[in-house]
Structure formats: structure tokens, C-alpha cells
Amino acid sequence: MDIACESPTEKGGETGESDETAAAPGGPGVTDTDGITEETDGDADGELKEASAEEGELKSQDISDLTAVEREDSSLLTPAAKKLKIDTKEKKEKKQKVDEDEIQKMQILVSSFSEEQLNRYEMYRRSAFPKAAIKRLIQSITGTSVSQNVVIAMSGISKVFVGEVVEEALDVCEKWGEMPPLQPKHMREAVRRLKSKGQIPNSKHKKIIFF
Amino acid sequence: MADEEEDPTFEEENEEIGGGAEGGQGKRKRLFSKELQCMMYGFGDDQNPYTESVDILEDLVIEFITEMTHKAMSVGRQGRVQVEDTVFLIQKDPRKFARVKDLLTMNEELKRARKAFDEANYGS
Numbered sequence: 001m002d003i004a005c006e007s008p009t010e011k012g013g014e015t016g017e018s019d020e021t022a023a024a025p026g027g028p029g030v031t032d033t034d035g036i037t038e039e040t041d042g043d044a045d046g047e048l049k050e051a052s053a054e055e056g057e058l059k060s061q062d063i064s065d066l067t068a069v070e071r072e073d074s075s076l077l078t079p080a081a082k083k084l085k086i087d088t089k090e091k092k093e094k095k096q097k098v099d100e101d102e103i104q105k106m107q108i109l110v111s112s113f114s115e116e117q118l119n120r121y122e123m124y125r126r127s128a129f130p131k132a133a134i135k136r137l138i139q140s141i142t143g144t145s146v147s148q149n150v151v152i153a154m155s156g157i158s159k160v161f162v163g164e165v166v167e168e169a170l171d172v173c174e175k176w177g178e179m180p181p182l183q184p185k186h187m188r189e190a191v192r193r194l195k196s197k198g199q200i201p202n203s204k205h206k207k208i209i210f211f
Numbered sequence: 212m213a214d215e216e217e218d219p220t221f222e223e224e225n226e227e228i229g230g231g232a233e234g235g236q237g238k239r240k241r242l243f244s245k246e247l248q249c250m251m252y253g254f255g256d257d258q259n260p261y262t263e264s265v266d267i268l269e270d271l272v273i274e275f276i277t278e279m280t281h282k283a284m285s286v287g288r289q290g291r292v293q294v295e296d297t298v299f300l301i302q303k304d305p306r307k308f309a310r311v312k313d314l315l316t317m318n319e320e321l322k323r324a325r326k327a328f329d330e331a332n333y334g335s
Contacts, residue, residue, distance in 0.1 A: 120252060120253060120255075121253075122253075123249050123250070123252045123253035124253030124254065125253070126249070126253075127246055127249035127250040127252075127253050128246065129243060129246055129272075130243075130246060133242050133243065134276070137242070137273065137276060137277075138276065138280055138292060141276075141277055141280045141281070142280060142284060142290070142291070142292050144290070144291060146291075146292050147293070147294065149294040149315060149318070150292050150293065150294055150297060152314055152315065152318055153294055153297045153298070153311045153314065153315065154276060154279065154280075154297065156307075156310050156311055156314040157279070157297070157301060157307050157310065157311060158272050158275060158276060159250065159310075160306055160307045160310050161271075161272065161275050161307070162247070162250050162251070162254065162268060162272060163250075163254045164306070165268065165271060166250075166251055166254040166255060166256060166268075167254060167255065169256075170254075170255050170256070180255070180256050180257045181256055181257035181259065181260050181261050181264070182251070182256050182257075182260060182261065182264045183261060183263075183264065184261070184263045184264055184267055186264075187264050187267045187268065188267070191271065199304070200271075200275070201275065201278040201279065201282070202278070203278060203281065203282070
């Protein structure tokens, strides 16, 4: 199902819309585990890139699991607790609706992409760091083995980091009136700016507070 | 531009990034060339980014991961890197925090889905 691959709510780039109170967001339609496994097998490069494509399908399955559990327990609660539960349930449904809207908007947007834009979008979604290399790197630093979740988290964070640097460098490039491809001077200026914003960790420079 | 010369803390970074011949970073084999090129294109750069820019980015990423790993080792359970520590370090940065949460949630769901699928398959 091609639409599933293009439709997703890609939260990586959108700070404003990301939701930090971990309520499981909803998604439209298909809860088809067969479909999911087919799609994951299709991509040799690792599950999580396909994972982001299947957000919509999986989330609705998760939502129905959650609400089922809540319904069972509500008869055992005090009225105050029941009210709270109803409130959070309503909020979750509202959030589900908002996400459905977002997913629909994304679908409309992606369907109106030109070929070059589609290409770029595909690269944006599919590019990722090789898990093996990241794992090797982290293990060479710690000296002990690390769990798979750490590798997943670190790869994801690094990709966001690359995105921040590239976006800042593109800003610099445009400000200086030049064209891509990006040159090292743009990258260095971008890093300098991000450093002053505190986005780039640096534990080598010792800050002298008083003297 | 003159900016590169004026900032003292920037100098040391210049040596790290600029130097192919300065040992350390330069001698290591390039780990992420191909993936970084695709990533840069995805984020808005040209379809064929400059090799030097890709090198700079790779050094940046490796330094970033190294810093994060060191910090994670000193937080929580010492000497080990755990997911909770990674998430703790990232919580100030909303973008990265949201992304990590999404990824980990997704991974859990996928594991569950795959498990359910396998059981269904095995049963039939």
C-alpha cells in the first residue's frame, strides 16, 4: 500500500507540533499485521525507517488496546477518579482526531509534490545511520556492550542533529547570497551559531565563573 | 568570512574539522559517507553535496555521539549507557526528545506486532 509509505506524521522536524505528554496518538484505518510485516521485509535497511511509515496503521491498533483496558477498569473506580478517566479519554480522542487531521493533511501535501520534491522527501524519510556502525562506535567508547534501544535512540538523535546543522547551514548560505551545494564555510558558520545557542554539546571547554 | 578568525573557541574546532592531515579524526576511515550524502540531500542540500562538507558533518556527528555517550556514562548507572540516561540528556531539546520518544514507542509497537504475527502464523 503505497499511501502508507508516504503519509506519515513525521514528528522529527516539527517542534511546535510534537507532543510531549506521551498519549498514544491515533491514526486512521488499517490494523493489518500481515501488511506491516510485508512492508518491513521489503526494506533491507532496518525496521525503524519502515516503522515511521507504518505509524498510522499501528497507532490505531494501540489505541483500541488502550481504550479496551480502560473500559474494563472504570467500574472499579471512585466517581472522582472516574471523572478524571473520562476527561483523559476525551482528550485522547481529541488528540486522535487532531492526528487524523494531520495525517490527512500530510497525505494531501505529499500527493501534490513534484517529482524532485518526492525524491527529496523519500531521501529525508529513508536515510539513516547504519545501526552496526553506530553500535560499534558506542561500544568502542564505553568498552561495554549496549542494548539495541540505545543504538536506536542514538541514531535517531544523530539524524535530527544532522538536520539541525544542515538547516542552519542552508540559512547561512542563503543569508550570504550564495547557492547550494553547501560549502565548508557555511557548515562552520552554522556550527558556530548552534554552539552559541547551546545546541552542540561541548564538555572540553572549562567555563571560568568567578576570578 | 572574518568570523572564522575572530572567535577563539572556534579555533580549536577549526583544527579538528578542517584537518585531513592532522591525525586523529583524519586518519579514521569514513564511516558514514554514503548515508550522510543521502541525508544532506533529504534535508535540503544539493543532490551531490561536496565531499568536504560531508566530512565536516561526519566529524560533527562522531563528536556528538562521543559527547552524548560520555555524558550518559556519568549519569545514572555509572559506566553504562542506558536508554533512560540518553533520554534524560536530551530532554532540554524538544525536537530530539520528541523524536526519541516516537522512535522508542514505534519500536515497541513493531515488536508487539511482529510477535503477534509470529504467534498467529505458528498457530495456524
